[in-house]
Amino acid sequence: MNPPTPRPQPIGRLAEATGLKVPTIRYYEQIGLLPSPPRSQGNRRLYPDSAIARLRFIRHARELGFEIESIRQLLDMADHPDQSCADADSIARRHLADIQSKIARLTALGEEVSQMIAGCRQSSVRQCRVIQVLADHGQCLGEHLAGSVKINEK
Amino acid sequence: MNPPTPRPQPIGRLAEATGLKVPTIRYYEQIGLLPSPPRSQGNRRLYPDSAIARLRFIRHARELGFEIESIRQLLDMADHPDQSCADADSIARRHLADIQSKIARLTALGEEVSQMIAGCRQSSVRQCRVIQVLADHGQCLGEHLAGSVKINEK
DNA sequence: GCTACAATCTCTAGCGACTAGAGAAGCAAG
DNA sequence: CTTGCTTCTCTAGTCGCTAGAGATTGTAGC
Ligand SMILES: [Zn+2]
Ligand SMILES: [Zn+2]
Ligand SMILES: [Zn+2]
Ligand SMILES: [Zn+2]
Numbered sequence: 003m004n005p006p007t008p009r010p011q012p013i014g015r016l017a018e019a020t021g022l023k024v025p026t027i028r029y030y031e032q033i034g035l036l037p038s039p040p041r042s043q044g045n046r047r048l049y050p051d052s053a054i055a056r057l058r059f060i061r062h063a064r065e066l067g068f069e070i071e072s073i074r075q076l077l078d079m080a081d082h083p084d085q086s087c088a089d090a091d092s093i094a095r096r097h098l099a100d101i102q103s104k105i106a107r108l109t110a111l112g113e114e115v116s117q118m119i120a121g122c123r124q125s126s127v128r129q130c131r132v133i134q135v136l137a138d139h140g141q142c143l144g145e146h147l148a149g150s151v152k153i154n155e156k
Numbered sequence: 157m158n159p160p161t162p163r164p165q166p167i168g169r170l171a172e173a174t175g176l177k178v179p180t181i182r183y184y185e186q187i188g189l190l191p192s193p194p195r196s197q198g199n200r201r202l203y204p205d206s207a208i209a210r211l212r213f214i215r216h217a218r219e220l221g222f223e224i225e226s227i228r229q230l231l232d233m234a235d236h237p238d239q240s241c242a243d244a245d246s247i248a249r250r251h252l253a254d255i256q257s258k259i260a261r262l263t264a265l266g267e268e269v270s271q272m273i274a275g276c277r278q279s280s281v282r283q284c285r286v287i288q289v290l291a292d293h294g295q296c297l298g299e300h301l302a303g304s305v306k307i308n309e310k
Numbered sequence: 311g312c313t314a315c316a317a318t319c320t321c322t323a324g325c326g327a328c329t330a331g332a333g334a335a336g337c338a339a340g
Numbered sequence: 341c342t343t344g345c346t347t348c349t350c351t352a353g354t355c356g357c358t359a360g361a362g363a364t365t366g367t368a369g370c
Contacts, residue, residue, distance in 0.1 A: 012317080012318075012366095013317090013318070014316095014317060014318080023357090023358080024317090024318080025357080025358065025359085026356085026357065026358085028319095028320095029356075029357060029358090033356090042365090042366095043365095044318085044319090044364075044365045044366070045318085045319065045364085045365080046317085046318060046319075046365075046366085047318085047319090055291065058291070058293075059290055059291050062290055062291070062292075062293050063290050064356085065293075065300060065301075066265055066268055066269060066290070066300065067262075067265050067269075069355085069356090070355080070356070076286075076287065076290060079281045079284075079287060080281065080287050080290075080291065082281060083280060083281045083282035084280055084281070084282065085280065085281050086278075086279070086280065086281070087276065087278065087279065087280060087281045087283070087284030087286065087287065088278065090276075090281060090284050090286045090287055091273060091276050091278065091284070091286055093286075094269055094272055094273050094286045095273055097269055098266060098269045098270060098273060101262050101265055101266040101269065102266060104258075104262055105259055105262045105263060105266065108221075108255050108258055108259045108262070109259060111220055111221045111255055112252060112255045112256060112259065114220055115220060115221075115248055115251055115252045115255065116252060118248055119245060119248050119249055119252060122241065122244075122245050124240075124241065124242065124245065125240070125241065126237060126238055126239065126240065126241060127233045127234065127236060127237045127238070127239050127240070127241045127244060128237035128238065129241070130233075130241035130244050130245070132230075132241065132244045132245055132247075132248045133230065133233060133234050133241065133244055136213055136216050136217050136220070136230060136234075137209065137212070137213050137216070137234065138216075139212075139216050139219075146219065146220065147219075166346080166347075167346090167347070168345095168346065168347080177328090177329080178346090178347080179328080179329065179330080180327090180328065180329085182348095182349095183327075183328060183329090187327090196336095197336095198335080198336045198337075198347085198348090199335085199336080199347085199348065200336075200337095200346085200347060200348075201347085201348090218327085223326080223327090224326075224327070
């Protein structure tokens with residue numbers, strides 16, 4: 003007679019369903035990304051099904067390199083689907099610019115490091131190109147400028 | 157009569173000479189990258205000229221993305237110039253591999269994010285491609301796998 | 311019911327490489 | 341002497357988790 007009520011899930015099952023670790027889910031709750039679910043008699047968290055979608059969203063955004071603060075805003079927007087998506091798009095564009103800066107920086111670093119390695123004749127430290135270049139930026143190819151951009155994430 | 161003795165420098169001048177910030181220099185001392193210099197009567201650090209070269213080495217290596225622990229080993233080698241440079245080279249090769257992994261990962265992310273942005277018609281959140289893709293990895297181009305590689309540094 | 315064992319709970323601390331701030335003391339010029 | 345700059349030490353914050361301790365709860369087998 004009752005409509006099939008989906009059972010609330012304990013945190014471990016939620017972790018399985020989303021690919022996140024249990025402490026990570028608790029962490030997301032702690033920082034307010036995931037609403038605190040109701041608890042069982044014994045104080046265990048019991049999640050509604052909607053938590054899975056929310057956590058998958060978070061996980062996917064993290065895998066794509068979005069910062070937690072951006073994800074917070076994106077989730078807010080996802081919760082208000084009638085608003086304009088301009089803000090979501092600008093977050094994504096900002097993120098893309100960030101990714102591209104990081105790639106540019108890493109490419110420059112990679113070239114310098116490649117050159118160091120290629121230039122080494124495998125003898126003593128005294129004659130090692132790696133050590134020599136590290137000691138003197140003048141021997142670098144280019145500027146590989148100190149990043150104003152942070153190259154972060156897992 | 158005396159040979160021209162270079163004056164020991166206070167930390168601020170060292171910061172100027174190396175482009176590092178004063179607290180950063182103290183931090184490097186604290187973690188044992190830079191030896192503790194003698195102090196003045198008033199307990200100020202007074203650095204010998206050799207500190208400049210050492211700090212420039214550190215700074216340059218950091219700008220090239222080497223981790224502190226690698227730099228510690230590289231400095232040890234630089235202090236023993238008669239040894240083989242094999243270890244220095246393998247540190248550099250490892251670092252290069254790391255850089256290349258990061259570039260690969262960022263390139264994959266960048267493609268996904270570009271697609272999200274390009275697919276958006278700038279209307280409501282409900283129809284926003286950015287939000288839709290974040291909610292469903294199935295709409296991604298590829299795998300942009302969760303990094304075992306850390307994309308770090310400034 | 312009882313006994314294992316697994317899952318979950320809270321809380322704290324650690325990672326890397328700094329950066330920021332407080333509050334005290336030293337130092338040089340006017 | 342006073343003003344203002346530099347330096348000192350110490351603590352805490354950044355980011356996104358992760359690891360661990362120690363306590364409690366839930367569950368399956370007997
Ligand atoms: Zn070499
Ligand atoms: Zn250089
Ligand atoms: Zn949009
Ligand atoms: Zn995806």
